[in-house]
Amino acid sequence: MSNSKTERAIGPLSTAAFARAQKLIPGGVNSPARAFGGVGGTPLFIDHARGPHLFDIDGHRYLDYIGSWGPMILGHAHPEVIEAIHQAAARGTSYGAPTEAESELAEQIIEAVPSVQRVRLVNSGTEATMSAIRVARGVTGRDKIIKFAGNYHGHADSLLVSAGSSAATLGVPDSPGVTQGATQDTIVLAYNDVQGLTEAFNQYDGQIAAVILEPVVGNMGCVIPTKEFLAAARSLTEKAGTILIFDEVMTGFRVAFGGAQQRLGVTPDMTTLGKIVGGGMPLGAYGGRQSIMDQVLPAGKIFQAGTLSGNPVAVAAGSATLRILKEDSPYEYLERLGDRLAKGLDAAATDAGLPHQVQQVGSMMTLFFNPNPVNNWDDADRSDRERFGRYFWGMIGKGIYMPCSQFEALFFSRTHTESMIDETIDAAKEVLKSC
Structure with a gap:
């Protein structure tokens, strides 16, 4: 070139x-x-x-x-999404207080995504995955997490870990400023490697809080999971009491209305969302089983907060987008x-x-x-x-x-x-x- x-x-x-x-x-x-x-x-x-x-x-x-x-x-500048943004912005861009629109969007997400019974709105996909990992650790009382080389889950410190081999290895920080301590409990495996995943559960028996993965990968190019790999991820986590997190920031409402989990027929314990769920505005979400999500403050003790979480303009864009996707698939x-x-x-x-x-x-x-x-x-x-x-x-x-x-x-x-x-x-x- x-x-x-x-x-x-x-x-x-x-x-x-x-x-x-x-x-x-x-x-x-x-x-x-x-x-x-x-x-x-x-x-x-x-x-x-x-x-x-x-x-x-x-x-x-x-x-x-x-x-x-x-x-x-829906394409850029969809008229109905733009009108929803205009109407929301005209009433005020941020309140720092609850709105009914937040509940409406939550209902839309819960109805669409098989794994989600309760959902918390945040500001980005990175914030969603960071929060989901914290919740998984808090719920299980364990420290270690498994991620897969080539899967990108945002730029939270514990997830910025370099690509590893198919053998279970403890992560090495992938960016200056990310300490070894932040990633020492992150195990990096090869995607689609059933044997490597099985061996990791054997090696770290009773220590793994969560497995997080992209159910269809978009961040090393489009990489498709094998049925065997997803089945192993689901069965191993269930047996070990580990929380399985699908990062559907990219695939949520993209590969199917209910995300990759609906398309592939595998239901995780928790799901993270972004991109389409905000209709082009900064918005993310994480959710899962009620028994997990009810441990988040103020219902439970696991802390997560955000001044602009559930921002009314972003919620309006996301809600309009999901409504159109449902009504005119x-x-x-x-x-x-x-x-x-x-x-x-x-x-x-x-x-x-x-x-x-x-x-x-x-x-x-x-x-x-x-x-x-x-x-x-x-x-x-x-x-x-x-x-x-x-x-x-x-x-x-x-x-x-x-x-x-x-x-x-x-x-x-x-x-x-x-x-x-x-x-x-x-x-x-x-x-x-x-x-």
Whole structure:
């Protein structure tokens, strides 16, 4: 990927905006995924979005396949969601006191998600997973947790742990500022490794508070769990009195209305939510069985709080989104478009003679530049990052905005059409021939 290609794909206003931002904000961005670190070059600065499209500050339009990293399942600026936001904001943006709207959203979540009998609203997916881990430790009286390499659960200290091998290992901090003490009770295993999980339960018998996992992974690319792996996670945790947490921040209301747990038929003890549940506004949630959640303050003794938790504007956006998803379900349509896009990208890469895998669940998918199926982080890590960078910039040049990392799943919305999917496939056919 040459610098000249990169520079032609962006406009002068984005270039200037990034230079300004770098003088004010670390790295010029407020979240690392936006910095284009995985593909090189200057990020596009967005002016506005509508339906399936993003518009940058240079006036270029892009067909969007990140959807704000998942939340925009209804498309950008959905009129009913925007109206709900306007009405809520006009009454006040924050009260620091309860509202009936919070209970309405809670009812919607409890009705939809099989594992949730009680739910607490928070401000982000990171806050949801951090809180769920604390609750699991408080309920069980145990310290250790199991996570899986390549599963991202936000940036709470105990979950920022580097990828481990298939053998059970105690985690090593993945970021400066995260102490060994914060991660010493985090065990990192390989995803889809039933033997490794079984051995960990044998090695740490009676010590494991929780197992947390993405039931469909989106943060090392789209990686699909085996039935055996999910069955083992459920049976081992039940036998050991360990709390099984599904991190459905990404998959909740995305792969099915009731999340991956509904689609896959496995019910965890607790679930964390974000992204779609807030309708594009900052909102997260964690919930589970009543016997677990009733141990959270003030019903119980486990502390968790937040000044802006249940923010009325965010709640309004989330509630409107979930209502639309229930009343006018897009999931059959999204499945059809997902199958069409996956088959098209697979054929395009095959015709170009490129080693690849297309892995898809509904409206989540990844084109891996990898000759072998991707079942865990070690598999994903063998993907061709440089080829992905060439693919990314080639698609940007054709007005298609794909995720800026080989290890992020793409998403699309109900406002994408079959003709847009075909446009994307046609662009990929041309781009992949030069990758």
